[in-house]
Amino acid sequence: MLKSTLSILAGAGVLALAGFGIYAYHSPYAVEPPSARPAFDPAQVEQGRILAAAGYCATCHTAAGGAPYAGNFPVTTDFGTIYASNITPDPETGIGNWSKAAFRRAMHEGVDREGRHLFPAFPFDHFTKMTDADVDAVYAYLMTEVAPVKEATQAPTIPFPLNQRILQAGWKLLFVDFGRYADDPSKSAEWNRGAYLVEGVTHCGACHTPRNKVGAEEKSARFAGATIDAWSAPALTAANPSAVPWTAADFTRYLSTGAGTYHGIAAGPMAPVVHAGLRELPESDLTAIGVYLGNVVGAPEADPAASPAVQASLAAGRPDPAWRADEGERLYATACAACHYNAESIVAERPELGINSSTRLDDPSNLIHVILDGVSSAEGTPGVVMPAFRDALSDQQIAAIAAYLRDKRADLAPWTDLETRVAQIRAHQGTH
């Protein structure tokens, strides 16, 4: 009896393995040399250029100082480093030999031309939402406008057995909802357009949604905020700690310019998302993203200038005789106040730090990054610069300024272990 139960179990195991094998197996697509490819319609190529920008393909697929799309940009994960592939049309080391069908399968299913599973450091879990027409446009753009570059992609540093690509099939089975975006008929066309862009090509959740232990986005905590490269990507839900609630119009403004008068600026990993990405989208698409996110957060439109939080912040920033009571205030008064003092109303180019996102997040990382390294003219508002204080201020002084801004200006629960955090971020070698 026991024996037959065991053999049934073993039989079931073999069947399950065979089933998994069938699920995991993907046949290779035949090589399609570039000469076999017909010319693409210029309108399709242009559409592809915009979508490639909105999907930040170049941000991940270009190494520092490397040729565009030639790969080898290191994507670091808890399991090791995965180098983004060469996706130039070079037939040998890039994707020059890939047919349209092979490219669609990579984007929609995370499987390469030869049938190997790709690691989800490549956000195919979002690109699976893109329409065939949009994926084909990206293909047309890469094959036409990108110069072929011969450069072999480095192997990932993931240790055995996790480096076995077949295991990715299990990960996909557990965590990925494959399939194109389906319209929600109860919502407007504009909302659906925004949702399509956010969930698919622009993959906001890849940074703004926390991940579980095996690196998959937590579906139950969508947009709840996460840490990326030692920066905090804030919650894009009602849990966002903003003093002035985000509205659809605020989102659109921030995403098209990189700066929001009442929240802050894109200075870290968000900077290329705006400047190398979203800004290429037509205005109607940025408005649609704003409408969708405004609905996720759920704040009605209101005049932010009249907000009591804004008035309180302006009042707290006004110099008064008792102002230099502690070290943080004194340092702030000499190093920062000249540029960050707003008299009557707030100007985007002169962030009001009492309501700035970096002082309101539970994690002080973003504020510390900005004080250490400033904001270059290419980040935040184009052409506007905030100086770096890395060499001018000690860890202890930066911690004192941060504590002052948090306790006295944002008026929120104090941050702990600030000095240690400043030292860590000073030593951090980020890719941003």
Ligand code: HEC
């Ligand atoms: C967050 C970083 C990131 C972004 C953004 C990204 N990729 Fe990738 N991509 C990767 C990584 C890493 C790999 C390698 C995965 C692996 O080795 O398993 C990859 C692999 C690929 C591959 C497979 C290539 C091959 O030779 O196997 C294709 C095709 C691809 N990406 C296209 C794109 C396109 C098109 C976009 C923009 C719409 C894009 N990627 C955006 C990180 C990224």
Ligand code: HEC
């Ligand atoms: C020379 C003028 C100047 C000085 C001095 C200065 N800042 Fe700034 N700061 C700016 C400008 C300009 C911006 C906005 C940059 C942009 O929009 O691209 C900015 C942005 C910021 C931001 C916003 C970051 C975000 O993500 O929204 C913070 C925080 C900040 N500064 C803190 C400080 C602190 C703290 C000091 C003192 C240690 C300081 N600044 C000194 C000009 C200055």
Ligand code: HEC
């Ligand atoms: C590569 C990671 C990454 C991606 C992709 C990304 N973000 Fe961000 N985002 C961040 C980080 C980190 C910050 C914090 C500020 C910074 O980097 O300057 C941020 C800041 C923001 C803010 C400001 C929040 C606040 O409270 O100040 C908004 C709004 C935002 N992102 C929206 C989006 C949207 C919408 C998308 C998709 C279209 C997106 N982000 C894609 C990393 C990312």
